[in-house]
Amino acid sequence: MSSIEFRDWDVLIAGGSVAGSAAAAALSELGLSVLIVEPDPDPGRRLAGELIHPPGIDGLRELGLIGEDSPHGSVVNGFAIFPFNDGEGASATLLPYGEIHGRKRCGRVIEHSLLKSHLLQTVQGLDRVSVWLGARVTGMEYEDGKGYAAIVTHDGEETRVRARLIIGADGPMSQLRKMVDISYETQRYSGMIGVEVEDTHLPNPGYGNIFLNPAGVSYAYGIGGGRARVMFEVLKGADSKDSIREHLRLFPAPFRSDIEAVLAQGKPLAAANYCIVPEASVKANVALIGDARGCCHPLTASGITAAVKDAFVMRDALRETGLDFEVALKRYSVQCGRLQLTRRTLAEELREAFLAQTPEAELLSQCIFSYWRNSPKGRQASMALLSTLDSSIFSLASQYALVGLQAFRLLPQWFSHKTPGEWFRGMLQLLAKSLKFQQDALSQALRAK
Ligand SMILES: Cc1cc2nc3c(=O)[nH]c(=O)nc-3n(C[C@H](O)[C@H](O)[C@H](O)COP(=O)(O)OP(=O)(O)OC[C@H]3O[C@@H](n4cnc5c(N)ncnc54)[C@H](O)[C@@H]3O)c2cc1C
Known part of the structure; x- marks a missing residue:
């Protein structure tokens, strides 16, 4: 390896897929210079996110990354x-x-590799955004008082990149997360x-x-x-x-x-x-975004939309604090934590209700379908949560309680083929979960204060 060259940017982003491209476009709007490092710009067909909910598509449009009809989908x-x-x-x-x-709200489905290459190509055309293709972050070095710098390897050459902010947008198995010692479950x-x-x-x-x-x-x-x-x-x-x-x-x-x-x-x-829950989304001048910041079962198909939302949260936090990176990163960490908690809880609860083979899970699953069939407002509120339009844990808690009430409507039908004991156990579990969500919501509100 030849000697290390030093380069400076305002922001370095490891990963040029959905989260990295959205973050680059959002932060360049603030006048920041951004470098994206992407090892694998053309990975070929890959099974990953394609369905994008309206908040994700609207966000990508607002950032100028997607046009009315491009790319096709x-x-x-x-x-x-x-x-x-x-x-x-x-x-x-x-x-x-x-x-x-x-106006009818619509999302879009775009084949994953087409989406990634389109975003990366579009972001390369933006002022203040540079992209190093075929390069990867291979190390992180910490310097007291200055924070982390990244070692970027490209064609066997190493460059030491110093940046005010280093973003790990390198996916669920994030190497950057490991390099800065953020532990995760x-x-x-x-x-x-x-x-x-x-x-x-x-x-x-x-x-x-x-x-x-x-x-x-x-x-x-x-x-x-x-x-x-x-x-x-x-x-x-x-x-x-x-x-x-x-x-x-x-x-x-x-x-x-x-x-x-x-x-x-x-x-x-x-x-x-995977379900990945890192213990933090920020450390010194490093922030995780998209799947690197945490991911859950794809049941709600909301990973892309959540990644785009992360980019907006980061941009707005920096803008509102007048580019005070330290304060902005704290805000980012709190707000993204909230979004992620609601998204993960929803995916896990639905998965358990629909896949577990216990009488309690069956009651919950029947309550959910009964709620959807009988309440147009319920359908809309559920879809707002599923699509991350609404990411409040309070809404999740209150929707859960309303779903639980359906158990009374199902009572006659349930008793015709199941025992009363199973209904009561199911009801108790629904009640306990609903109380837990209310408690989570309350402690989140208190923490925010
Ligand atoms: C089977 C499946 C189906 C899914 N379906 C949906 C769906 O329908 N809708 C939805 O919204 N979500 C879905 N998801 C989730 C969605 O795919 C992810 O949330 C989304 O791709 C996350 O984007 P990202 O940019 O954070 O990470 P990724 O898309 O994983 O991109 C990470 C990038 O980092 C780069 N990288 C890796 N290491 C380094 C390094 N050391 N230095 C620099 N760069 C690096 C990689 O090359 C890659 O480009 C699905 C996931 C799966 C597994």
């Missing part, structure tokens, strides 16, 4: 959720995003297997279909150009072929045949689902 109007208990041929419950100021839930098929028989076009099954969650949505993405969860220890067979039982027959034909032809894409 497909419009999404909300979720269509298929309950497991209704069995084969069941119809979905539609949860549309709804309207705001009389990690849990591997399951794997995901995905294929692309023709969208001719896709149910509920214009919606993200979610099929719930004790074998896991499966998804199907249009990605544009006459194609649809289908993904199947494979739980830990389960055989992937058996799991896919189990998932496919819930798919409408013609669509199932299309998928089986594609599966028979070749090797599908695969990914792992």
